Amino acid sequence: NESVLAETAKPEQWAIQTGDYANQRYSELDQINRDNVGDLRVAWTFSTGVLRGHEGSPLVIGDVMYVHTPFPNNIFALDLANDGKILWRYEPEQDPEVIAVMCCDTVYRGVAYADGLILSHQADTTLVALDAKTGEVKWSVKTGDPAIGETNTATVLPVGDKVIVGVSGGEYGVRGRVTAYSLADGSEVWKAYSTGPDEEMLVDPEKTTHLGKPIGKDSSLNSWEGDQWKIGGGTTWGWYSYDPDLNLIYYGTGNPSTWNPSQRPGDNKWSMTIMARDADTGMAKWFYQMTPHDEWDFDGVNEMILTEQEIDGQERKLLTHFDRNGLAYTLDRESGELLVAEKYDPAVNWTTGVDMDPNSETYGRPAVVAEYSTAQNGEDENTTGVCPAALGSKDQQPAAYSPKTQTFYVPTNHVCMDYEPFRVAYTAGQPYVGATLAMFPAPNSHGGMGNFIAWDNVEGKIKWSLPEQFSVWSGALATAGDIVFYGTLEGYLKAVDAETGEELYKFKTPSGIIGNVMTYESAGKQYIGILSGVGGWAGIGLAAGLTNPNDGLGAVGGYASLSDYTELGGQLTVFELPGEASASAEPAADPAAEPAPADGGTSG
Ligand SMILES: O=C(O)c1cc(C(=O)O)c2c(n1)C(=O)C(=O)c1cc(C(=O)O)[nH]c1-2
Numbered sequence: 001n002e003s004v005l006a007e008t009a010k011p012e013q014w015a016i017q018t019g020d021y022a023n024q025r026y027s028e029l030d031q032i033n034r035d036n037v038g039d040l041r042v043a044w045t046f047s048t049g050v051l052r053g054h055e056g057s058p059l060v061i062g063d064v065m066y067v068h069t070p071f072p073n074n075i076f077a078l079d080l081a082n083d084g085k086i087l088w089r090y091e092p093e094q095d096p097e098v099i100a101v102m103c104c105d106t107v108y109r110g111v112a113y114a115d116g117l118i119l120s121h122q123a124d125t126t127l128v129a130l131d132a133k134t135g136e137v138k139w140s141v142k143t144g145d146p147a148i149g150e151t152n153t154a155t156v157l158p159v160g161d162k163v164i165v166g167v168s169g170g171e172y173g174v175r176g177r178v179t180a181y182s183l184a185d186g187s188e189v190w191k192a193y194s195t196g197p198d199e200e201m202l203v204d205p206e207k208t209t210h211l212g213k214p215i216g217k218d219s220s221l222n223s224w225e226g227d228q229w230k231i232g233g234g235t236t237w238g239w240y241s242y243d244p245d246l247n248l249i250y251y252g253t254g255n256p257s258t259w260n261p262s263q264r265p266g267d268n269k270w271s272m273t274i275m276a277r278d279a280d281t282g283m284a285k286w287f288y289q290m291t292p293h294d295e296w297d298f299d300g301v302n303e304m305i306l307t308e309q310e311i312d313g314q315e316r317k318l319l320t321h322f323d324r325n326g327l328a329y330t331l332d333r334e335s336g337e338l339l340v341a342e343k344y345d346p347a348v349n350w351t352t353g354v355d356m357d358p359n360s361e362t363y364g365r366p367a368v369v370a371e372y373s374t375a376q377n378g379e380d381e382n383t384t385g386v387c388p389a390a391l392g393s394k395d396q397q398p399a400a401y402s403p404k405t406q407t408f409y410v411p412t413n414h415v416c417m418d419y420e421p422f423r424v425a426y427t428a429g430q431p432y433v434g435a436t437l438a439m440f441p442a443p444n445s446h447g448g449m450g451n452f453i454a455w456d457n458v459e460g461k462i463k464w465s466l467p468e469q470f471s472v473w474s475g476a477l478a479t480a481g482d483i484v485f486y487g488t489l490e491g492y493l494k495a496v497d498a499e500t501g502e503e504l505y506k507f508k509t510p511s512g513i514i515g516n517v518m519t520y521e522s523a524g525k526q527y528i529g530i531l532s533g534v535g536g537w538a539g540i541g542l543a544a545g546l547t548n549p550n551d552g553l554g555a556v557g558g559y560a561s562l563s564d565y566t567e568l569g570g571q572l573t574v575f576e577l578p579g580e581a582s583a584s585a586e587p588a589a590d591p592a593a594e595p596a597p598a599d600g601g602t603s604g
């Protein structure tokens with residue numbers, strides 16, 4: 001979208017959840033830098049009035065900040081030129097029944113902006129376009145049906161004259177797809193399913209490729225038994241990227257349903273797949289399936305970060321993806337060629353690695369370790385000590401990339417599990433999970449459940465790693481000030497040196513952080529914003545008031561002690577440096593400073 005491109009090009013704004021179309025989460029702002037970040041202080045705060053998990057971040061367009069909440073997906077427009085006064089609020093009516101069919105808390109990863117519209121895709125799958133100035137509803141359309149388990153938690157991607165949306169419900173047998181709607185009136189333009197016949201997947205058997213080869217006729221149908229693909233998941237609840245030059249959108253598909261692999265023999269295409277599609281038509285250019293026939297619930301939906309970098313002496317258009325399965329992939333995003341696939345979490349034990357030999361029968365496939373194969377061990381058998389756990393070495397928490405350091409900054413989980421598949425019958429709108437889980441910190445390690453790492457996507461190597469007590473479930477931000485920010489589940493906002501990882505600042509916000517750090521400039525001064533409000537799958541114990549470690553799809557386990565550190569509550573905290581940045585900013589409250597001359601001129 002011309003308007004999205006123009007708005008995201010202004011460093012003083014945060015105009016899209018992902019920072020830019022490339023999902024780099026990098027800001028050119030450098031007033032706050034490695035030398036002064038230690039002086040950060042709270043500038044102002046805002047309570048959202050909602051208790052459960054707060055993912056995503058506010059947007060800033062011009063002088064207005066747009067803050068969203070989890071269910072019921074309220075939106076506030078705050079006037080940054082007027083002390084954050086509420087310009088308008090949007091509080092949709094939503095049937096609370098929808099909460100029962102949300103797998104992993106009532107999270108929402110935020111609103112989008114295009115052409116003067118605020119676009120919000122609610123939990124009940126209502127997609128609404130609001131006038132950004134007034135909050136007035138311009139149009140509204142229903143994209144799914146919660147009665148059959150279809151919900152939404154993701155942000156949307158405005159591209160050209162369309163807005164592209166996904167769907168959640170892989171734990172309810174929902175058939176994944178992306179749908180493009182007209183920005184002008186909300187009418188449907190194209191729809192591309194993750195599974196099923198070529199026509200419904202918008203696949204061309206001769207032109208769409210997998211690892212450089214034509215994908216062939218009915219590649220999805222041939223990889224499932226019977227009609228299982230109709231309730232086979234592959235939902236699309238993650239982050240979306242867009243390359244304006246190639247006009248391709250990129251996203252990943254989620255777990256095949258059910259979690260019991262014995263109920264769905266075959267590769268279960270195209271679940272667990274990176275997809276590249278034409279933004280105008282939805283036609284698939286290339287796919288890459290990372291985890292064929294998933295046995296662990298390693299949804300492939302994490303963000304695709306687009307960069308221009310040199311690899312093997314050649315400048316290439318790259319796509320880097322940190323998958324739930326514990327492998328970090330670097331691909332050529334034009335051709336879909338697989339360049340690097342390496343473990344980014346030392347705990348990973350279910351695979352010995354990916355076959356990188358293009359002439360091999362198993363090219364591009366991960367080699368599975370029999371001991372940790374829940375399919376080979378079979379139904380009603382408990383496979384113990386699988387690393388990573390179902391929520392992966394990384395879940396939805398997005399990484400950041402600094403073009404200055406050519407380094408990726410990745411919030412990770414360091415968690416393992418016991419996994420016991422069982423037979424489950426499908427009933428529309430009921431959980432269709434088919435496995436029980438117990439999750440715990442990775443053994444033989446630092447004892448914590450997370451690391452914040454710096455990653456070299458060309459070498460496929462960790463540069464440095466900061467141990468954390470809990471999973472780092474917050475999104476990172478990198479800036480031209482040579483610093484990187486992230487939040488922790490206990491509630492700390494932290495800033496570290498982009499080169500060395502040295503901790504430079506931390507502040508404990510009122511609740512655990514699962515939101516994404518953002519930055520903006522207002523009246524000439526740089527600010528850092530973060531939503532706190534513990535929840536999400538890792539924090540579901542607190543969010544849903546669960547005490548039994550087997551509740552919350554097994555996530556409570558090692559996360560139960562989170563309640564020793566934090567409590568529910570949604571709040572935005574905005575940080576600044578002391579001192580003035582422009583004529584309109586408040587003067588610094590520095591008692592040691594000389595009083596300013598009365599005439600406002602320079603002294604001496
Ligand atoms: O398969 C799906 O449709 C689906 C949806 C969601 C969601 O919408 O939040 C999650 C998951 N799966 C999932 O597997 C998962 O680990 C997860 C974590 C979270 C979160 O926000 O903390 N959501 C989801």
Ligand SMILES: [Ca+2]
Pocket residue numbers: 170171254255297299
């Ligand atoms: Ca899932």
